[in-house]
Amino acid sequence: MAEKQNEAAAYHRENLFSYKIGPRFFSLPLKEVVYLYTEKENPGHINLLAVTRKVTFPGNLNALEAQYPMLFRCDKSYLVNLSNIANYDSKTRSLSFIDGSEAKVSFRKSRELVAKLKQMM
Known part of the structure; x- marks a missing residue:
């Protein structure tokens, strides 16, 4: 019962990103999350940077x-x-992050990304 409440509380805090590995729960401030990605070689798993x-x-x-x-x-x-x-380089559709890493943006999501970035300015 207490574990379920802790799990629910961890997942509902907007300023925290929470994940679970086995029986253990981990949280970190959402502002520290750079990106999450998947790899074809490791289906069903998410990499958090x-x-x-x-x-x-x-x-x-x-x-x-x-x-x-x-x-x-x-x-x-x-x-x-x-x-x-x-x-963000719109010609190459490449995102650069504060840690120096990069990610590609799909052609379909490029326009939406530009709109969101303009809203943040």
Whole structure:
């Protein structure tokens, strides 16, 4: 009972990103999340790249996209935190992040991304 309440509380805090590995729950401030991505070689697992850590945990991007609407789906394999973008090159459709990493933006999501970035200015 208490575990269910803790799990529910962890997942409902808007300023925290929470994930589970086995029986353990982890949380970090959402502002530290740079992006989440999946790899074809490791289906059913999500890679989290954050300012303070890099981890892999079981899950899928569709569920996380619904759970954290402040994260943006720029490609079928990437869910990015718009507040951690350093710059966006619309010609190459390439996002650069504050930690120096990069992600590609799909052609279909490029226009939506530009609109969201303009809203943030």
